[in-house]
Amino acid sequence: MSELRRNPITGEWVTFAVKRGARPYDFVKKSEAKKDSSKTCPFCPGNENETTKEVFQNDDKNWSIRVFPNKYPALDFGDCDFENHSFYENMNGVGIHEVIVDTPNHNEKIYDFSSEHFLDVIKVLKMRFDDMKKRDFIKYIQIFKNNGAEAGMSLVHSHWQIIGMPVMGRIQNDTLFNALEYRKKHNSCVMCDMIKNEIKENIRVVSENENFVAFTPYASKMSYELWIAPKEHISSFGEFNEKHIEDFTNIFHNMLKRVSLINKDISYNICFMDSPIDENKKYFHWYVKIVPRIGNFAGLEFSTGTFINPVMPEDAAEVYKSKKV
Numbered sequence: 001m002s003e004l005r006r007n008p009i010t011g012e013w014v015t016f017a018v019k020r021g022a023r024p025y026d027f028v029k030k031s032e033a034k035k036d037s038s039k040t041c042p043f044c045p046g047n048e049n050e051t052t053k054e055v056f057q058n059d060d061k062n063w064s065i066r067v068f069p070n071k072y073p074a075l076d077f078g079d080c081d082f083e084n085h086s087f088y089e090n091m092n093g094v095g096i097h098e099v100i101v102d103t104p105n106h107n108e109k110i111y112d113f114s115s116e117h118f119l120d121v122i123k124v125l126k127m128r129f130d131d132m133k134k135r136d137f138i139k140y141i142q143i144f145k146n147n148g149a150e151a152g153m154s155l156v157h158s159h160w161q162i163i164g165m166p167v168m169g170r171i172q173n174d175t176l177f178n179a180l181e182y183r184k185k186h187n188s189c190v191m192c193d194m195i196k197n198e199i200k201e202n203i204r205v206v207s208e209n210e211n212f213v214a215f216t217p218y219a220s221k222m223s224y225e226l227w228i229a230p231k232e233h234i235s236s237f238g239e240f241n242e243k244h245i246e247d248f249t250n251i252f253h254n255m256l257k258r259v260s261l262i263n264k265d266i267s268y269n270i271c272f273m274d275s276p277i278d279e280n281k282k283y284f285h286w287y288v289k290i291v292p293r294i295g296n297f298a299g300l301e302f303s304t305g306t307f308i309n310p311v312m313p314e315d316a317a318e319v320y321k322s323k324k325v
């Protein structure tokens with residue numbers, strides 16, 4: 001069982017998951033994959049017994065999507081007891097941590113998936129999200145994908161992770177604070193207003209369809225950062241209907257192809273920015289961010305949270321728009 005500890009100075013929760021130190025690693029050093037790792041890869045067909053038992057598989061034998069609990073979970077099932085009998089606040093690391101392997105092919109990249117298969121992957125993510133939401137100890141659900149060693153990927157075989165957490169993260173806390181401040185002044189949602197402004201200015205918008213818009217955010221932390229948001233006020237991935245899923249999948253896949261054209265071996269993180277599962281949910285406007293990992297975090301970023309970005313988002317948008325996909 002891991003342990004969550006709250007930093008009393010910043011209010012941030014930190015997860016201590018000592019078991020994760022034992023997990024396999026597929027890179028010799030940063031960005032260099034081990035040779036022949038497909039033979040020993042626990043995510044390849046034929047090696048299913050190297051993982052925990054699946055909770056979903058889209059075919060008994062010839063599966064193309066397979067979901068199972070993480071063998072080295074950051075958070076795990078258990079009793080959720082707070083132990084606030086010292087100066088510090090901590091709690092058991094209760095939660096759910098699953099892995100979604102989205103292709104049976106060891107070296108296949110997400111931007112090379114067929115549109116049909118990519119749609120199936122998004123539907124499986126939604127199904128796991130909806131299932132996790134039913135557990136009453138889950139307060140926030142994070143879906144994410146690490147692509148490349150610089151993005152924290154440990155195995156090269158394409159996969160997603162979904163973590164049901166017992167607490168809300170610092171970014172969600174900050175997002176809520178800002179949303180409430182904005183609402184006090186303008187009586188509206190800051191993301192709804194931002195999207196209207198982006199579409200009107202049309203400088204940072206890379207693409208849009210009926211329900212979604214993709215743009216490089218005005219204050220991008222990282223070079224070539226991309227956000228995709230619904231045009232209407234939707235708070236959670238769980239609220240998507242069939243048409244939302246279809247429109248989102250189309251624009252999302254298209255953006256991933258454009259990211260891969262910046263540099264074929266680019267590392268990036270994909271983060272589904274959802275709302276907490278409580279009464280504050282309605283103040284959140286769902287979006288996904290694709291964050292290329294060009295450059296490193298250093299002293300200024302760690303000490304102040306202020307990032308230095310050498311690429312203006314307006315220029316990044318032009319580069320993305322020029323890519324032929």
Ligand SMILES: [Zn+2]
Binds near residue numbers: 038107157
């Ligand atoms: Zn593999």
Ligand SMILES: [Zn+2]
Binds near residue numbers: 190
């Ligand atoms: Zn909104």
